[in-house]
Amino acid sequence: MQSITLSAPWRKLLLTVHVVATVSVLGTDLVLLALGLSSLGGADPRTIYPAAHLVGARLVAPLAVLALGTGLLLGVLTPWGLFRYWWVTIKLAITAVLTGVVLFVLVPRLGAAADAVTGPAPRLLTSAERLPFVIAPAVASTLLLLTVVLAIFKPGWRLRFRRRGQAASLRTQPDETPWSHDPQLNTIVQWVLANRTPKANGALPPPFSPSDAPEIIGTAVAFHYINRMVSVFLGDTLLPVPSALSGRRTTPPGGRKGRRAAFLRSPR
Numbered sequence: 001m002q003s004i005t006l007s008a009p010w011r012k013l014l015l016t017v018h019v020v021a022t023v024s025v026l027g028t029d030l031v032l033l034a035l036g037l038s039s040l041g042g043a044d045p046r047t048i049y050p051a052a053h054l055v056g057a058r059l060v061a062p063l064a065v066l067a068l069g070t071g072l073l074l075g076v077l078t079p080w081g082l083f084r085y086w087w088v089t090i091k092l093a094i095t096a097v098l099t100g101v102v103l104f105v106l107v108p109r110l111g112a113a114a115d116a117v118t119g120p121a122p123r124l125l126t127s128a129e130r131l132p133f134v135i136a137p138a139v140a141s142t143l144l145l146l147t148v149v150l151a152i153f154k155p156g157w158r159l160r161f162r163r164r165g166q167a168a169s170l171r172t173q174p175d176e177t178p179w180s181h182d183p184q185l186n187t188i189v190q191w192v193l194a195n196r197t198p199k200a201n202g203a204l205p206p207p208f209s210p211s212d213a214p215e216i217i218g219t220a221v222a223f224h225y226i227n228r229m230v231s232v233f234l235g236d237t238l239l240p241v242p243s244a245l246s247g248r249r250t251t252p253p254g255g256r257k258g259r260r261a262a263f264l265r266s267p268r
């Protein structure tokens with residue numbers, strides 16, 4: 001089945017929302033860390049915990065859901081996939097766990113702490129009770145930094161994953177191609193096909209890391225050059241079969257001069 005891929009403008013729009021959401025999660029998480037540290041340093045808990053609960057519930061939680069949602073869409077709707085590259089899968093795991101912790105642990109606990117310090121019978125929180133509100137945002141911001149680094153460096157490690165029954169279904173596909181058995185090569189071919197005109201304007205992102213680019217682009221350019229040479233200087237066959245035997249013309253209309261003119265005219 002052909003997967004759906006986004007056009008260049010939609011991908012850029014989705015990527016913009018994704019980057020804004022994810023970087024905002026990191027920023028708001030650092031605010032929680034600053035509040036937690038102030039509380040440990042003796043700041044008034046009646047100021048700290050209601051503010052931290054507000055930031056957690058109104059900013060961190062919805063932004064984390066948006067980061068996860070846009071990340072999932074980017075994975076599914078671009079050739080990156082969700083389980084094709086380790087960096088995407090690791091980001092998915094980190095973000096899913098962090099979002100769950102924010103929604104079901106951090107925000108309720110911050111709410112309880114805010115109620116405890118501002119309720120009808122206010123009480124001070126012990127250091128042991130305050131410490132988790134420093135540790136949690138510190139761990140989260142470290143993991144979020146790791147996801148930013150993974151997203152920017154996009155290490156080329158790939159997951160070799162084949163769905164059950166995929167091999168059998170590929171074998172029976174009528175439009176089977178030499179590359180359809182190799183998911184990695186297939187992704188590169190789809191990228192080439194989507195970007196082969198200047199109008200495509202990067203419709204699909206390269207499905208390989210920057211360190212793989214010289215090898216892949218170099219191979220493509222070398223083969224393109226060889227193909228061009230072969231099609232200009234040779235006829236329909238690589239063997240010098242006399243035209244009388246092959247039953248075909250080996251010299252194109254226009255003869256050798258015509259070939260040379262075609263070669264000079266063709267874009268290089």
Ligand code: HEM
Pocket residue numbers: 011015018019022023025067068070071072074075078080081082088089091092093095096144147148151152205
């Ligand atoms: C809060 C955690 C996350 C952070 C901080 C984050 C950060 C980023 C950043 C900064 C980029 C832009 C990189 C670039 O264009 O060079 C990016 C792209 C991307 N992210 Fe995330 N991300 C997060 C979560 C996720 C999740 C959960 C997924 C999917 C499961 C995901 C999938 C992707 C994909 C596929 C791209 C590349 C999109 C493209 O180039 O077309 N991200 N992310």
